[in-house]
Amino acid sequence: MTVRTRFCPSPTGMVHVGLMRTALFNWAHARHTGGTFVFRIEDTDAARDSEESYRHLLDCLRWLGLDWDEGPEVGGPHGPYRQSERREIYADVAAKLVASGHAYESFSTNDEVAARRMAAGQDPKLGYDNADRHLTDAQKAAFRAEGREPVLRLAMPDEDLVWTDLVRGEVRFAAGSVPDFVLVRGNGAPLYPFVNPVDDALMEITDVLRGEDLLPSTPRQLALYAALTDIGVAKGTPRFGHLPYVTGEGNKKLSKRDPQSNLDIYRERGFLPEGFANYLALLGWSIAEDRDIFSTAEMVEAFDVTRVSANPARFDLKKAEAINATHLRALPVEEFVERVVPFLAGAGLISEPPTPEQDRVLRVIAPLAQERMIVLSEAVGLLAFLFVEDVEIDPAAAEKQLAGPEAVEVLDAAAAALRDLPEFTTPAIEEALKTALVEGLGRKPRQAFGPVRVAIGGRTVSPPLYESIELLGRERTLHRLTAARDVAAG
RNA sequence: GCCCCCAUCGUCUAGCGGUCCAGGACGCCGCCCUUUCAAGGCGGUAGCACGGGUUCGAACCCCGUUGGGGGCACCA
Numbered sequence: 001m002t003v004r005t006r007f008c009p010s011p012t013g014m015v016h017v018g019l020m021r022t023a024l025f026n027w028a029h030a031r032h033t034g035g036t037f038v039f040r041i042e043d044t045d046a047a048r049d050s051e052e053s054y055r056h057l058l059d060c061l062r063w064l065g066l067d068w069d070e071g072p073e074v075g076g077p078h079g080p081y082r083q084s085e086r087r088e089i090y091a092d093v094a095a096k097l098v099a100s101g102h103a104y105e106s107f108s109t110n111d112e113v114a115a116r117r118m119a120a121g122q123d124p125k126l127g128y129d130n131a132d133r134h135l136t137d138a139q140k141a142a143f144r145a146e147g148r149e150p151v152l153r154l155a156m157p158d159e160d161l162v163w164t165d166l167v168r169g170e171v172r173f174a175a176g177s178v179p180d181f182v183l184v185r186g187n188g189a190p191l192y193p194f195v196n197p198v199d200d201a202l203m204e205i206t207d208v209l210r211g212e213d214l215l216p217s218t219p220r221q222l223a224l225y226a227a228l229t230d231i232g233v234a235k236g237t238p239r240f241g242h243l244p245y246v247t248g249e250g251n252k253k254l255s256k257r258d259p260q261s262n263l264d265i266y267r268e269r270g271f272l273p274e275g276f277a278n279y280l281a282l283l284g285w286s287i288a289e290d291r292d293i294f295s296t297a298e299m300v301e302a303f304d305v306t307r308v309s310a311n312p313a314r315f316d317l318k319k320a321e322a323i324n325a326t327h328l329r330a331l332p333v334e335e336f337v338e339r340v341v342p343f344l345a346g347a348g349l350i351s352e353p354p355t356p357e358q359d360r361v362l363r364v365i366a367p368l369a370q371e372r373m374i375v376l377s378e379a380v381g382l383l384a385f386l387f388v389e390d391v392e393i394d395p396a397a398a399e400k401q402l403a404g405p406e407a408v409e410v411l412d413a414a415a416a417a418l419r420d421l422p423e424f425t426t427p428a429i430e431e432a433l434k435t436a437l438v439e440g441l442g443r444k445p446r447q448a449f450g451p452v453r454v455a456i457g458g459r460t461v462s463p464p465l466y467e468s469i470e471l472l473g474r475e476r477t478l479h480r481l482t483a484a485r486d487v488a489a490g
Numbered sequence: 491g492c493c494c495c496c497a498u499c500g501u502c503u504a505g506c507g508g509u510c511c512a513g514g515a516c517g518c519c520g521c522c523c524u525u526u527c528a529a530g531g532c533g534g535u536a537g538c539a540c541g542g543g544u545u546c547g548a549a550c551c552c553c554g555u556u557g558g559g560g561g562c563a564c565c566a
Binding site: 009010012042044045047048110123125126127149151168171172173174177178179181182184185186187189191192193196212213214215216217242244245247251252253279282283284285286288289290291292293309310311312313314315316318319320321322323325329370371372373374382401430433434437438445446448449450452453454457459460461462463464465466 | 491492493494495496497501502503504505513514515516517524525526527528529530558559560561562563564565566
């Protein structure tokens with residue numbers, strides 16, 4: 001039987017990195033096995049769901065490079081793929097469950113349940129006591145007469161609930177440890193623990209990979225599946241695999257509150273989709289003993305759910321950055337330029353698309369910039385000096401490099417050396433500056449080039465100096481040298 | 491309180507009974523290269539939570555302890 005996995009988020013608020021990891025694993029599992037990846041939107045909570053969040057979810061999935069075979073905007077044989085459009089289905093299945101005796105009407109209020117447990121000397125936290133399982137028609141009529149609206153509960157079987165988890169092996173819950181749970185609210189609204197398995201069954205999902213937080217609800221789903229299979233709605237029970245948490249500082253599950261959990265910040269900083277996917281994959285999975293850099297295609301090739309680790313993984317920004325930097329450096333120059341343009345344009349440094357001159361400059365500087373960046377947004381600070389008329393000199397850099405007569409002397413000598421240079425090329429510039437500053441003034445390279453760098457780039461960190469000067473051109477270079485000289489002279 | 495999950499360097503992990511006085515990566519610390527910052531090269535630091543078994547032999551299997559995490563809604 002071919003594998004069918006699914007990703008079924010609810011469109012509420014921001015997109016969580018842990019959620020994306022779950023999507024990635026489901027997708028990779030489907031792709032590795034030649035199966036189908038289904039995308040379904042669980043928008044049954046009108047109060048929290050939003051259209052904007054829905055769109056954003058699709059956008060994030062596509063950004064990461066995860067395509068779906070069935071789902072919103074692509075359709076498929078099991079649609080619709082938004083739960084808000086599937087209401088009648090749930091009502092129909094619920095009715096069948098009641099008719100077949102798997103589900104029943106329950107009138108007890110929480111207070112009544114708690115009171116009964118207390119009276120029996122039990123902990124009220126034990127939950128529902130299955131008291132309404134065998135209500136007579138007369139009793140039900142009496143409750144209705146009081147104006148009560150029953151919820152629908154599933155009658156749990158009296159046997160251990162066991163499954164072989166794809167990542168954890170055998171997991172067992174003792175018979176009687178899970179109370180009959182609510183499928184449909186008193187007002188007729190179907191609940192998540194009901195609609196989720198119903199949709200999975202109808203969409204013929206074979207492998208459910210989801211967060212560890214849902215592990216305790218699996219026994220209920222097993223029971224539901226058995227009932228659904230009995231009434232012909234499901235063809236059987238899927239395999240389950242519970243993925244470990246992605247945690248933040250202090251081993252706590254990365255919360256929605258934690259800014260670190262928002263995928264947007266990584267996109268905005270300029271993580272590459274393949275770099276971020278690579279890091280996400282490392283959260284619970286490894287491709288080989290001595291390797292951790294790989295493409296998404298290589299992940300698909302090697303992915304095996306069975307080898308996913310069961311222990312929680314801490315999200316480590318430093319490592320994520322290191323992985324991304326490696327991918328960034330491996331990018332062909334053309335592609336690097338293409339990806340960096342939106343960031344430079346967004347900062348107002350270049351136009352989009354770049355002018356021919358901007359493009360020329362970018363192509364020259366790209367390989368030099370590429371190897372000293374970890375995320376694309378850094379290009380803005382690193383390359384701004386090439387695309388403006390006058391640089392703004394960073395005060396800290398000025399204080400460090402543009403203070404006193406020594407700096408004035410260096411800047412004057414540099415200007416003099418470059419003013420009448422016959423060929424304004426990188427080797428000629430290097431030669432001229434070394435001659436003038438190192439030999440001429442007897443300065444150590446460090447002292448000689450520090451002030452020049454700040455004059456040119458406005459900061460102490462920049463791409464290689466001579467290349468930068470050539471790209472800048474004689475006029476702007478001399479102008480900046482003079483401007484910096486004035487700063488140094490006080 | 492009840493139920494469940496997890497346990498190898500600071501972090502992510504490899505290890506699926508002998509080839510492990512435990513391998514890789516990030517981080518950190520040195521050194522080299524060097525016009526800055528990086529990158530790159532070389533080297534270093536650091537770990538099988540504890541206690542019992544099983545076995546000729548355990549990081550690997552079993553039990554317990556401890557520690558960490560999660561779930562117990564007419565939310566998803």
